[in-house]
Amino acid sequence: MTALVSRLDVAGDGFAAAADTMRAKLGEVESEHAKALAGGGEKYVARHRARGKLTARERIELLVDEDAPFLELCPLAAWGSDFPVGASVVVGIGVVSGTECLIVANDPTVRGGSSNPWTLRKTLRANDIALQNRLPVISLVESGGADLPTQKEVFVPGGRIFRDLTRLSAAGIPTIALVFGNSTAGGAYIPGMSDHVVMIEERSKVFLAGPPLVKMATGEETDDESLGGARMHARTSGLADHLAVDEQDALRIGRSIVARLNWRKAGPAPRAEVLPPRYDAEDLLGIVPADLKIPFDPREVIARIVDDSEFDEFKPLYGSSLVTGWAELHGFPVGILANARGVLFSEESQKATQFIQLANRSNTPLLFLHNTTGYMVGREYEEGGMIKHGAMMINAVSNSTVPHISVLLGASYGAGHYGMCGRAFDPRFLFAWPSAKSAVMGGAQLAGVISIVSRAAAEARGQAFDEEADAGLRAMIENQIEAESVPMFLSGRLYDDGVIDPRDTRTVVGMCLSAIASAPIEGTAEFGVFRM
Structure with missing residues (x-):
């Protein structure tokens, strides 16, 4: 590697x-x-x-x-x-x-x-x-x-x-x-x-x-x-x-x-000799910016959680907003999908789909590292097939039978949360860093959408638009979304399995991979119809 x-x-x-x-x-x-x-x-x-x-x-x-x-x-x-x-x-x-x-x-x-x-x-x-x-x-x-x-x-x-x-x-x-x-x-x-x-x-x-x-x-x-x-x-x-x-x-x-149970694991055993990452786990505290709009390189996270910091990247020059590749963690093989710049385009969706299929062919568990604002919107991207390509990725995640583990590092918004195996897609385990946020979209965006719709409705009725009331409503909505998208709120509702210290990520994921190996790990070749 x-x-x-x-x-x-x-x-x-x-x-x-x-x-x-x-x-x-x-x-x-x-x-x-x-x-x-x-x-x-x-x-x-x-x-x-x-x-x-x-x-x-x-x-x-x-x-x-x-x-x-x-x-x-x-x-x-x-x-x-x-x-x-x-x-x-x-x-x-x-x-x-x-x-x-x-x-x-x-x-x-x-x-x-x-x-x-x-x-x-x-x-x-x-x-x-x-x-x-x-x-x-x-x-x-x-x-x-x-x-x-x-x-x-x-x-x-x-x-x-x-x-x-x-x-x-x-x-x-x-x-x-x-x-x-x-x-x-x-x-x-x-x-x-x-x-x-x-x-x-x-x-x-x-x-x-x-x-x-x-x-x-x-x-x-x-x-x-x-x-x-x-x-x-x-x-x-x-x-x-x-x-x-x-x-x-x-x-x-x-x-x-x-x-006396004579219990035996049915999954693969880890590699006997394991080398720790080459970089200090303490560094994980400073990778995710306070402002989640600022992108960060997930390879810096991967380098601090996988064995010997070794990572064989898959399609590194294609769909660069999503990092995919193979590694080992505490001796267990794992395929990793990590958001690099937040937005998922058609290329990223197709890349993820192929990678998930390959993981199923090789019976390799998947680790999803979330920092996504969702799938790209706009006329150009709709014409380019964004919906069908995003659906292709979600199809692959939905029907994949190898175990999935998700860790929310930063943002996890909209259908991007689904494509990256959010709670509704039954990952074996899902954890969040304290920096994570998850919602249908960011608070400012959601408040802005409601404001635009309200303004259009007022114009259609021939009524004057109340700017002061709109500003108050936007502030209220932003505050509500902010309060409801933080990890403790989501963890309180069991939408994740715990909010973890970033420095414990390698240990937590390693324990999950070990627990997963108590059962057989078997991939599938059967997926829903991919719209091409």
């Missing part, structure tokens, strides 16, 4: 200004991450610990292998909503007994671990990741069930959690439930539908209806332990496969279960 040569001026004013802006945005993201890490807050965490219990993240830390990384997913779920940041559940990928697993842990310090609409969406996203990538699922259960005031948004779609667990099992993907406390009503079916179940003596309580509801429904007098305690389920009902003496013992048993 050919080693990239960096031309980034790390001593320049532009780099320093961009880095300062990125650090400020990182500070904002980290403060929101801190809210998720705090769970229900100091009062409820202290109460939880006073009961002799570990927090959700402490349980995960003891479950995963020592010094192994844990890739937390969707930590900002519910940001900007009426619910606490994090959605009362922690999900992510961690290595347990040498096997990569998808871990879902209820956070009982947040409203007793009850499930609100965002908890549901986050859990369903986790299940999708497990099924697509053939990752064993470990549920660390302690939940009060549905958040009753929002049951209308949770009950009907919530059945998908049960469906997903049974489909995972049917697909031969192991499901394991470690029950740390209450698992009531619908939550009782989590252990009920898991392949392996561990309960803790005098701690786990699993029943469809608690003693008060049983008394109301049947008149029967009972208590927690006799109705759904761990010992009863281990000795009488048979729901518990293992009876642990405490939380640490339950986690030990869980690790033992994974060790």
Whole structure:
């Protein structure tokens, strides 16, 4: 392969200004991450610990292998909503007994671990990741069930959690439930539908209806332990496969279960010897300008994330607004598509289509690095077939069967977001830098379009156009689009899997490529009709 040569001026004013802006945005993201890490807050965490219990993240830390990384997913779920940041559940990928697993842990310090609409969406996203990538699922259960005031948004779609667990099992993907406390009503079916179940003596309580509801429904007098305690389920009902003496013992048993799965990855193994990039990851802070209208060279990003900074560029002289080429990342082969100057023209669209076909022929995963304002508009470009060429690229992305990973670096607007494999196109993973923005178009452009339409409508009616009102409307729209296109807003709605520090990009993408390789990687030769 050919080693990239960096031309980034790390001593320049532009780099320093961009880095300062990125650090400020990182500070904002980290403060929101801190809210998720705090769970229900100091009062409820202290109460939880006073009961002799570990927090959700402490349980995960003891479950995963020592010094192994844990890739937390969707930590900002519910940001900007009426619910606490994090959605009362922690999900992510961690290595347990040498096997990569998808871990879902209820956070009982947040409203007793009850499930609100965002908890549901986050859990369903986790299940999708497990099924697509053939990752064993470990549920660390302690939940009060549905958040009753929002049951209308949770009950009907919530059945998908049960469906997903049974489909995972049917697909031969192991499901394991470690029950740390209450698992009531619908939550009782989590252990009920898991392949392996561990309960803790005098701690786990699993029943469809608690003693008060049983008394109301049947008149029967009972208590927690006799109705759904761990010992009863281990000795009488048979729901518990293992009876642990405490939380640490339950986690030990869980690790033992994974060790006995005899789990094997179905995808390719990475290259054994891997060389790091030749350039410092710290430089990634200063590559994306504060003003996203200013273009940047994505090769500078590629040079700092791929092995040995080696990159074989495909069609470097054709469609130069899109950089495409082959590399390895943590020993895994990958094809990269990266926006260079924002706009996608016909040439870029055709180039991307061919490149995606080649990646499918060679069973190579694709990494999309977003910084696009969309497909080019205007009479000349319409006459040149912009629509059919953009559609060709979207057709290729839609029907490609090799795994896709997307990282939003800068702008990701309009149909360019679709062509570069946005969330609606089901990339296996999608992350955003703090500098990223995503919307139908930029705020100023959208406000301008509405202004032009309003002016034309006023003229058609023979009315005077109110310039002052128009200026106010434009400012309001720009502010709205600005607020709704930033990463934390989009991450809060689970449109990405997390806002990451640019310096962690290589590690995050590497962990995703490793997780992807748990399943077979197979391309396709079947695409929709390409309009030529």
